[in-house]
Amino acid sequence: MSPRPHRPARAALPPWIAHALRAQRGPVPWSAVARGALSAGPLLLAATLADRTSLGVVAAIAAMLAGINDRPGSRRSSVRRLGAPALAGAAGLLVGTYAGDHAGPVALTAVLTGLGLLAGGISAVGPVASGAGTQLLVAAAIGAGMPLPEDGPTRALAFLAGAGWLLTLRLALPTPGAMTGDFRFDGERDAVAGVYDAIAALLDAAGTGHATARRAALTAALDDAQDALDGPRLRRFASSAAERRLHGQYAAALPLAEAATALAWAGEPVGARAGEGPRRLAAAVRENTPTGPLPAPSRSAPALRALDDALLRAAEAFDRGAGRDLHTRRRGVRNLLRSVLGAGGREYGLRVALCFGTSVALAQALHHAHWSGRHEHWYWLPATAVFLVKPDLGPLVSRVLCRAAGTVLGALLFAGFAALLPRPAGLVALVAVCGALIPVATRHFAALTAVVTVLVLSLVMVGGEPQASVGRLVETLLACGIVLFVGHLPMPGERGGQVRARLATAADAAHAYLTHVLAERGTAGAPLGEDDDRAARWTLRREAYRTLAEARAAIARAAAELPALARHSEGTDEVAALLERLVDTTTACAVHRDDTGRLDAAHRERLAGLLDELAVRRGRVGLPTPTGPSAALPEPSPAG
Numbered sequence: 001m002s003p004r005p006h007r008p009a010r011a012a013l014p015p016w017i018a019h020a021l022r023a024q025r026g027p028v029p030w031s032a033v034a035r036g037a038l039s040a041g042p043l044l045l046a047a048t049l050a051d052r053t054s055l056g057v058v059a060a061i062a063a064m065l066a067g068i069n070d071r072p073g074s075r076r077s078s079v080r081r082l083g084a085p086a087l088a089g090a091a092g093l094l095v096g097t098y099a100g101d102h103a104g105p106v107a108l109t110a111v112l113t114g115l116g117l118l119a120g121g122i123s124a125v126g127p128v129a130s131g132a133g134t135q136l137l138v139a140a141a142i143g144a145g146m147p148l149p150e151d152g153p154t155r156a157l158a159f160l161a162g163a164g165w166l167l168t169l170r171l172a173l174p175t176p177g178a179m180t181g182d183f184r185f186d187g188e189r190d191a192v193a194g195v196y197d198a199i200a201a202l203l204d205a206a207g208t209g210h211a212t213a214r215r216a217a218l219t220a221a222l223d224d225a226q227d228a229l230d231g232p233r234l235r236r237f238a239s240s241a242a243e244r245r246l247h248g249q250y251a252a253a254l255p256l257a258e259a260a261t262a263l264a265w266a267g268e269p270v271g272a273r274a275g276e277g278p279r280r281l282a283a284a285v286r287e288n289t290p291t292g293p294l295p296a297p298s299r300s301a302p303a304l305r306a307l308d309d310a311l312l313r314a315a316e317a318f319d320r321g322a323g324r325d326l327h328t329r330r331r332g333v334r335n336l337l338r339s340v341l342g343a344g345g346r347e348y349g350l351r352v353a354l355c356f357g358t359s360v361a362l363a364q365a366l367h368h369a370h371w372s373g374r375h376e377h378w379y380w381l382p383a384t385a386v387f388l389v390k391p392d393l394g395p396l397v398s399r400v401l402c403r404a405a406g407t408v409l410g411a412l413l414f415a416g417f418a419a420l421l422p423r424p425a426g427l428v429a430l431v432a433v434c435g436a437l438i439p440v441a442t443r444h445f446a447a448l449t450a451v452v453t454v455l456v457l458s459l460v461m462v463g464g465e466p467q468a469s470v471g472r473l474v475e476t477l478l479a480c481g482i483v484l485f486v487g488h489l490p491m492p493g494e495r496g497g498q499v500r501a502r503l504a505t506a507a508d509a510a511h512a513y514l515t516h517v518l519a520e521r522g523t524a525g526a527p528l529g530e531d532d533d534r535a536a537r538w539t540l541r542r543e544a545y546r547t548l549a550e551a552r553a554a555i556a557r558a559a560a561e562l563p564a565l566a567r568h569s570e571g572t573d574e575v576a577a578l579l580e581r582l583v584d585t586t587t588a589c590a591v592h593r594d595d596t597g598r599l600d601a602a603h604r605e606r607l608a609g610l611l612d613e614l615a616v617r618r619g620r621v622g623l624p625t626p627t628g629p630s631a632a633l634p635e636p637s638p639a640g
Helices: 015-021 030-037 040-049 053-068 075-102 105-123 127-145 152-172 183-205 211-229 241-266 273-287 302-320 333-341 343-368 380-388 396-420 425-441 445-462 469-487 497-518 532-559 563-569 572-596 601-621
Strands: none
Touching: 015 396, 030 053, 030 152, 030 425, 040 053, 040 152, 040 425, 040 445, 053 075, 053 127, 053 152, 053 425, 053 445, 075 105, 075 127, 075 152, 075 183, 075 211, 105 127, 105 333, 105 343, 127 152, 127 343, 127 380, 183 211, 183 241, 183 273, 211 241, 211 532, 241 273, 241 302, 241 532, 241 572, 273 302, 302 572, 333 343, 343 380, 343 469, 343 497, 380 396, 380 469, 396 425, 396 445, 396 469, 425 445, 497 532, 497 563, 497 572, 497 601, 532 563, 532 572, 572 601
């Protein structure tokens, strides 16, 4: 047979195009689909039957925005994830209504621009704060640009009622197939079980090329479990037997995760038997049953002995069901202000303010010029700009492409539905269908935009506005142009401030963890859970890995921007990789020191080499020196 002709490899797509084509995968969240179907549509129907259609429109918009934030997780975490943005949205609606009623075009633009600066800075704190900032601005634009007969407080109450209705559904309805024990804790139970599954997967990958990815998956699982358990009525100490049991099961996973990380760091296979114990623990968590006998791994190395000890302690914790601390560091007011007023918060706040203020000014100019007829709803342009300027929805160009494509598709679909469906019953049914589709559409920004476009156009038509699909398309394209232009404008300070702020926070957390481990007072063979230093160590370790994951996500988004923007974050991924190796090495040192009472020369040499290389690379990307504990390698303690 003659050899096959050589085929040239297809050129890889640029990152900004590849990201726009990428969609999340996974099973359909049927419970969220059911909640979506029962939220905006029924609210609008009830308001229409009561002859309060305008309030129904506001409540349905609030339910829609809450549905976008209705992601998988526990009921506890959903209170904060849905409730905080809803409160911000009600406040924004109130401010926007009064500003729209009493301020002229110039004053209104100035007020909303200042609100954009505030919301942008707050969004740098974290995902929940980012959702709150988004709803604050979207609701402010709706309050100012959607003329309604009700006053501001009534609109705000309707907004809270719409979001509160979806939150009530989230808290009250059971998840299908999750009726083991108390169904109220199905999200927490799944999250804790996922930690044990991730530990088993990391043990299986030890000594292979998949170990790094599995360790990152373990970090994500621990983050999810912390978020699931840390919510209203579940503070530092649990308040019921079921909650205390879950707390104890989560706490028992931390030494197991530490030992598994140390084994993966060593780079040697540990055998299939090592992962069997964590898998049985995961099954016990999911099924809410006793652990039964656990296979003991070999005790031939410090990390294996730590794994064996941790399995024994986990079995005891499962039997006792005692509550433990979540090992989460609470962020004080000073820390939050540092995020808002730091380089990342200032850069993002300025961009949001410019985009939002410019879009408000342009929308009012077009509105007063009656460019698209006599309709008075001018909020679409600034509301679109708010979603487009959010970096946590993906790279800038990807967001713009997806928004434009989704709006075109949604407007075309709505034009067809509007021509065929009876009014208002058909449009109310369309709102209910779109509400059900939102949890699935959130997997891709273009799909989400299409669904939201159909839903919002249905709402405004039910509210009495004539069809304005063409106007919405033009306003969306204008918003895309504004965000693209502002996104490439130079800002005061250094570009890539958000990435560097995340990376600097991760570096501080990593050095705090390292300093604590090297100064730890623990002695060889000390029982797990009886040494306060170990509890503090696990808290610092969780903080280090969590902030590293956040920095990695910000770096990945920045790398997928256009080259003009991506170059500002060059070299940050190498620094993040070094920090991950430093934290992994610190974890291995902690496990070794627990077993032997000291650090050997190999561990200290590896730490010194990583710190030296990190100091060089930090300088190249312009990161400041750590603001926390010293990055220098301390001298050995008397125990070491």
